[in-house]
Amino acid sequence: MQQASIHQLIRSRRTIKPAQMDPRPIAREVIETLLEDANWAPTHGLTEPWRFTIFAGDARTRLAQLLSQTYREITPPAEFKQNKFDSFAVNPTLAPLVIAIGMKRQPSKKISEIDEIAAVACAVQNIHLSATAFGLGGFWSSNAAACSDAIRDLMGLDTDDRVLGLFYLGYPASDWPAGSRQPIADKVRWESE
Numbered sequence: 001m002q003q004a005s006i007h008q009l010i011r012s013r014r015t016i017k018p019a020q021m022d023p024r025p026i027a028r029e030v031i032e033t034l035l036e037d038a039n040w041a042p043t044h045g046l047t048e049p050w051r052f053t054i055f056a057g058d059a060r061t062r063l064a065q066l067l068s069q070t071y072r073e074i075t076p077p078a079e080f081k082q083n084k085f086d087s088f089a090v091n092p093t094l095a096p097l098v099i100a101i102g103m104k105r106q107p108s109k110k111i112s113e114i115d116e117i118a119a120v121a122c123a124v125q126n127i128h129l130s131a132t133a134f135g136l137g138g139f140w141s142s143n144a145a146a147c148s149d150a151i152r153d154l155m156g157l158d159t160d161d162r163v164l165g166l167f168y169l170g171y172p173a174s175d176w177p178a179g180s181r182q183p184i185a186d187k188v189r190w191e192s193e
C-alpha cells in the first residue's frame with residue numbers, strides 16, 4: 001500500500017451538495033465497488049448493521065416527493081420553511097444517485113445502538129473515501145425528513161431499526177473544491193504519567 005496515497009485520499013475527500021453535481025450517470029460497476037468498500041467497515045460483533053437503498057433514475061423523483069411530503073407532515077406550521085420544502089422536492093433529482101442509509105438492529109440487541117451507529121458511519125466514510133478515488137463527491141444529509149419513519153418504511157426496515165440519512169453522490173460540476181481544517185493540536189490533549 002502507498003502510505004502517501006491514503007493520506008492524500010483522506011485529505012481530498014469533499015462534501016459536494018446536489019446543486020454542485022454534474023448530472024452525468026455513475027457506472028454501475030463504480031456503485032457496486034463503493035458498496036463493497038462500505039461492506040468492509042469495522043463492525044463490533046460482526047453484526048454488519050449497514051443497509052442501503054439505492055435511488056437512481058425516476059426513483060429519485062419519487063424520493064423527492066416523499067421527502068417534501070414528509071417534511072410538510074412532520075414540521076409544525078410555525079416552523080415550516082418554503083425554501084426547505086422546495087429543496088427537498090428537488091435535491092434528489094439533482095444528484096445522479098442517492099443512497100438511503102439504514103441501521104439494522106440485531107434481534108438480541110447485544111451490541112449497543114451507539115456501536116451499530118458507529119459501524120454504519122464507518123461504512124458511509126468508506127463509501128465517501130472510495131467515491132473520492134473515483135472523482136466523485138458526496139453529501140450526507142441527516143435532517144428529520146431524511147431520517148423519518150417514512151424513509152425507514154420505504155427501505156423495508158423494522159421499527160427497531162434506524163435511518164441515518166441520505167447520501168447524495170455525483171461528479172462535481174466544477175473544479176474539485178479546496179479544503180481546510182483547524183490545527184489538530186487544538187483538538188488533542190496528551191496525558192502521560
